[in-house]
Amino acid sequence: MPRPGKNSYSDQKPPYSYISLTAMAIQNSSEKMLPLSDIYKFIMDRFPYYRENTQRWQNSLRHNLSFNDCFIKIPRRPDQPGKGSFWALHPDCGDMFENGSFLRRRKRFKVLRAEHMACKSSPMMHYFHHHHHHPGSKLGTAPGHHDLSAGPASAVGRLPPFQGYGGITCAQSGGFKHPFAIENIIGRDYKGVMASGLPLTSVMHHLGYPVPPQLSSVVNSMWPHVGMLSESMGGVHVPASSEYAPFGVSAKGLYHNANGQTLPAVPLPIKPTPSLGPVPSLTGLQSGPSQLCSSVSVMEKSDLLEGKGNPLHPALLLS
DNA sequence: TATTGTTTAGTACGCG
């Protein structure tokens, strides 16, 4: 047990992997996406441990963002100048931490790309491509390897245009893409923008595209899995003796927080939230980590393909 | 130039 006056656990390494920390940060944002710098900020704000050796862990964190398919990059809108993209969670990265451990995921989330070739552009895609062209796109500059087990997420976004619009997008729903499926709407350049776990309308709005009203209502109700984190300032208090249990789940092997300091980084149970605007403070703590974002790991892909098991899948949009 | 992003490589550890 930590003693007062002594080194508190808050100065010790939190029992979370970089993936969980990053996911927390993203989840905690009102738009469910953050630029790199804000992810850093979130982590440093809440975990004193990470106020040191920043070079080291930030490098690791960036590595994780790039390397893991569960994170997707969302380009900035022209009216949101700044460096770097926004980072969001892939909607299918769901139960990564199902086992309650935030140090080791149950299973690495990996986007399947086997059927990405089947993806076709859609009217929506054309719209995007015509109105949101990215000269700086790295598309086609490198083939990337197609190793399912280790292929860098980014490789997916680098396929030549006619090899499909992003393995991530196609793979996650098994090839078939409704024209309005998020994947098709956003397109290859965005490494699964849709995926972000963002309400589609949020993404579209973010990118500066008009959002069909009917789509808006449908979509926004479809992403309840995007949970909220408690705002540390939000007035919600975790018991002083509470463990690092950010997901409201029995977190085995987690530390106690020494000084009874409230740990704000508490992902909330998912409740349907408006796609935009500030996030309400949390009110409950029952959700499991699996609800970081809803859904399925690579293991359940077959179910996904069948359209079962995950009612929230973007592929079901307007279908 | 500093930050951001991608990639490869090596090490450590837990689990079956």
Added chain:
DNA sequence: CGCGTACTAAACAATA
């Protein structure tokens, strides 16, 4: 022991 995952280091490219 083999495998998968996590962490770290580092090289390097791209970009604001």
